[in-house]
Amino acid sequence: MSETTNKPKAHRYFVELSFDGSNFKGWQVQPKDRTVQGELIEVFSKFFREEVYVIGAGRTDTGVHATHMVAHFELDARIESTEDALYKLNRFLTTEIALKRLYEVNLEAHTRFSATERAYVYRIARVKNPFSVGQAWSFQRDLNLSAMKEAAAMLLEYSDFACFCKADADVKTTLCDVRAAYWEQVGDEWVFHIRADRFLRNMVRAIVGTLVEVGEGKHTLQQFKEILESGNRNEAGVSAPAEGLYLSEVIYPDSITDNIIHG
Amino acid sequence: MSETTNKPKAHRYFVELSFDGSNFKGWQVQPKDRTVQGELIEVFSKFFREEVYVIGAGRTDTGVHATHMVAHFELDARIESTEDALYKLNRFLTTEIALKRLYEVNLEAHTRFSATERAYVYRIARVKNPFSVGQAWSFQRDLNLSAMKEAAAMLLEYSDFACFCKADADVKTTLCDVRAAYWEQVGDEWVFHIRADRFLRNMVRAIVGTLVEVGEGKHTLQQFKEILESGNRNEAGVSAPAEGLYLSEVIYPDSITDNIIHG
Numbered sequence: 001m002s003e004t005t006n007k008p009k010a011h012r013y014f015v016e017l018s019f020d021g022s023n024f025k026g027w028q029v030q031p032k033d034r035t036v037q038g039e040l041i042e043v044f045s046k047f048f049r050e051e052v053y054v055i056g057a058g059r060t061d062t063g064v065h066a067t068h069m070v071a072h073f074e075l076d077a078r079i080e081s082t083e084d085a086l087y088k089l090n091r092f093l094t095t096e097i098a099l100k101r102l103y104e105v106n107l108e109a110h111t112r113f114s115a116t117e118r119a120y121v122y123r124i125a126r127v128k129n130p131f132s133v134g135q136a137w138s139f140q141r142d143l144n145l146s147a148m149k150e151a152a153a154m155l156l157e158y159s160d161f162a163c164f165c166k167a168d169a170d171v172k173t174t175l176c177d178v179r180a181a182y183w184e185q186v187g188d189e190w191v192f193h194i195r196a197d198r199f200l201r202n203m204v205r206a207i208v209g210t211l212v213e214v215g216e217g218k219h220t221l222q223q224f225k226e227i228l229e230s231g232n233r234n235e236a237g238v239s240a241p242a243e244g245l246y247l248s249e250v251i252y253p254d255s256i257t258d259n260i261i262h263g
Numbered sequence: 264m265s266e267t268t269n270k271p272k273a274h275r276y277f278v279e280l281s282f283d284g285s286n287f288k289g290w291q292v293q294p295k296d297r298t299v300q301g302e303l304i305e306v307f308s309k310f311f312r313e314e315v316y317v318i319g320a321g322r323t324d325t326g327v328h329a330t331h332m333v334a335h336f337e338l339d340a341r342i343e344s345t346e347d348a349l350y351k352l353n354r355f356l357t358t359e360i361a362l363k364r365l366y367e368v369n370l371e372a373h374t375r376f377s378a379t380e381r382a383y384v385y386r387i388a389r390v391k392n393p394f395s396v397g398q399a400w401s402f403q404r405d406l407n408l409s410a411m412k413e414a415a416a417m418l419l420e421y422s423d424f425a426c427f428c429k430a431d432a433d434v435k436t437t438l439c440d441v442r443a444a445y446w447e448q449v450g451d452e453w454v455f456h457i458r459a460d461r462f463l464r465n466m467v468r469a470i471v472g473t474l475v476e477v478g479e480g481k482h483t484l485q486q487f488k489e490i491l492e493s494g495n496r497n498e499a500g501v502s503a504p505a506e507g508l509y510l511s512e513v514i515y516p517d518s519i520t521d522n523i524i525h526g
Contacts, residue, residue: 020393065394090391095401098391128353128361130283131328131398138358 009074012109013082014256015040015054016101018067022134022243023096027060027069036060036097040071043092047085048075057111057250058118061202063242065135067121068100070250072111079104109256117179119249120204122192122240124212129188136189137208137244143215145190148183151214151224152192155181155207162231164207165200174200174231181207195249202239210237272337275372276345277519278303278317279364281330285397285506286359290323290332299323299360303334306355310348313339320374320513321381324465326505328398330384331363333513335374342367372519380442382512383467385455385503387475392451399452400471400507406478408453411446414477414487415455418444418470425494427469437463437494444470458512465502473500 017040025033029041037054044052056071079085082102090099108114123136132138155178162174180195192208214224218237227235280303288296292304300317307315319334342348345365353362371377386399395401418441425437443458455471477487481500490498 018393020396067394095391095396096393098393100390127363128358130281130359130361131330133283133358135394 008107009076011075011078012072012105012107013075013079014070014072014101014103014105014109014111014252015099017069017071017097017099019065019069019097020134021060021063021065024062026062026064027056027058036069037071039094039097040073043089044073047089047092048077048079050076055111057115058199058247060245060247061242064245064247065243066247068249069247070111070115070252072105072109074107103257104260105256106259109252111250111252114252114256115250116253117195117197117249117251118199118247119180119193119195120199121246121248122194122204122208123244123246124190124192124208124240125188126190127188132189134243137241139212141216143190143212144217145183145185145215147217147221148190148211148215150221151211152181152183154221154225154228155194158228160231161200161203161228163227163233163236164203164210165233166202171200176200176203183211193248205239205242205245206233206236208240208244212240213237271370272339274338274341275335275368275370276338276342277333277335277364277366277368277372277374277515278362280332280334280360280362282328282332282360283397284323284326284328287325289325289327290319290321299332300334302357302360303336306352307336310352310355311338311340311342318374320378321462321510323508323510324505327508327510328506329510331512332510333374333378333515335368335372337370366520367523368519369522372515374513374515377515377519378513379516380458380460380512380514381462381510382443382456382458382514383462384509384511385457385467385471386507386509387453387455387471387503388451389453390451395452397506400504402475404479406453406475407480408446408448408478410480410484411453411474411478413484414474415444415446417484417488417491418457421491423494424463424466424491426490426496426499427466427473428463428496429465434463439463439466446474456511468502468505468508469496469499471503471507475503476500 019036024036027036029035029038040054052073054071054073086099086102125132125136125138159175161176165174177197182193184191213219282299287299290299292298292301303317315336317334317336349362349365388395388399388401422438424439428437440460445456447454457467476482
């Protein structure tokens with residue numbers, strides 16, 4: 001069922017996309033501000049000539065980017081050529097949003113509830129770089145990368161991430177199954193990768209901000225462990241800026257396309 | 264000698280930099296428009312507290328970028344710590360310009376006249392990509408890469424590039440020694456590399472525009488050869504957009520630092 005009306009529609013689609021979040025007030029549709037979800041709803045509704053509501057795998061904050069976001073929507077009419085629709089929709093959309101794949105799924109498949117894993121990337125530019133402005137956190141002071149690597153590895157040993165969760169967030173549990181968390185060097189950038197079944201609001205930026213404080217020597221590894229065990233957001237570091245953060249992957253079970261007859 | 268006064272100064276410096284050309288009216292200083300050279304002259308003069316004129320290895324057009332540009336300037340006073348000056352100048356400059364190296368050279372070294380080789384890169388985004396907007400030419404229609412590779416290789420067999428030279432350009436000769444010219448695929452981009460002793464005004468963009476027309480099937484390889492031999496700019500293709508072009512390297516002989524006592 002669509003979330004705006006009670007009328008169930010006949011076809012449900014997943015769309016994979018990337019977006020530069022710099023000039024959006026985040027993902028979630030807002031009455032006045034420009035958002036990614038708002039742009040998609042507007043363009044899809046015009047293009048498909050019916051009221052189309054678009055639901056995403058998660059909500060990204062103002063300025064956060066995605067190299068791989070997934071959203072779903074329902075249509076009364078079946079899309080005849082998804083390839084043709086993808087091409088035309090990309091032309092209608094701003095240069096800040098690129099649709100990459102479009103495919104039918106079964107009516108139970110939900111980009112948020114069916115997702116089994118999500119991944120984020122955080123880019124830190126270690127030298128001034130005109131070409132990563134707005135696309136990475138420019139941080140040129142000394143940092144101890146090996147301490148940051150050791151602290152990142154400690155994340156895998158914990159399951160309650162309350163210390164990295166915005167206090168006002170409306171969540172029932174602060175448990176996350178973190179499956180990967182590591183730093184890699186790519187040219188002049190340090191890139192943090194994290195993968196889990198779910199993430200709490202602001203969690204990745206709070207983790208990166210705290211890891212950078214470990215790199216600055218503001219916290220020892222023992223103190224980082226204590227922050228993790230405290231369950232208190234006030235113990236952790238300042239959140240890293242939005243501009244370095246990318247939603248990079250959302251994973252679904254193969255069953256989302258079960259029983260779909262591909263045209 | 265400085266180019267604004269007749270007073271010779273005691274010290275000459277080379278500065279290596281990169282810049283995002285999107286919001287500059289090119290390199291060359293202009294009375295009203297914002298240019299890279301203009302920004303450097305202003306910031307350097309303030310920082311060093313003397314009238315500093317900055318001369319570049321070449322002039323880039325509006326919107327053209329550089330990952331590696333070299334400029335020189337003279338000072339009465341010797342810079343005590345080039346590392347410290349580099350750090351502070353980078354903080355004074357906009358995020359669009361990053362200084363990478365600063366070092367003293369002998370008074371005869373000239374970023375334009377001493378250069379022995381220059382290289383350019385041209386990026387074509389083959390799929391819609393929000394993160395390469397303004398940093399690559401977004402060209403998503405079909406192109407025959409192998410024809411474009413063959414045509415690029417033909418550039419090495421010629422020395423007169425009049426057919427790719429802006430008709431009104433004030434040059435004595437249209438001869439260039441092209442030492443490398445090839446395409447490579449990097450993720451979803453096709454990247455053109457070209458290296459020569461010198462380049463004519465607009466030459467790389469005219470070459471890329473014509474190579475893309477070969478890729479579109481508008482010219483056969485035989486016709487591309489005829490364009491090269493025609494010596495007539497009107498025979499070649501439309502220039503590729505500025506946003507995909509990067510000055511990527513300028514090479515100097517080691518002798519530019521001869522007789523400099525490094526502090």
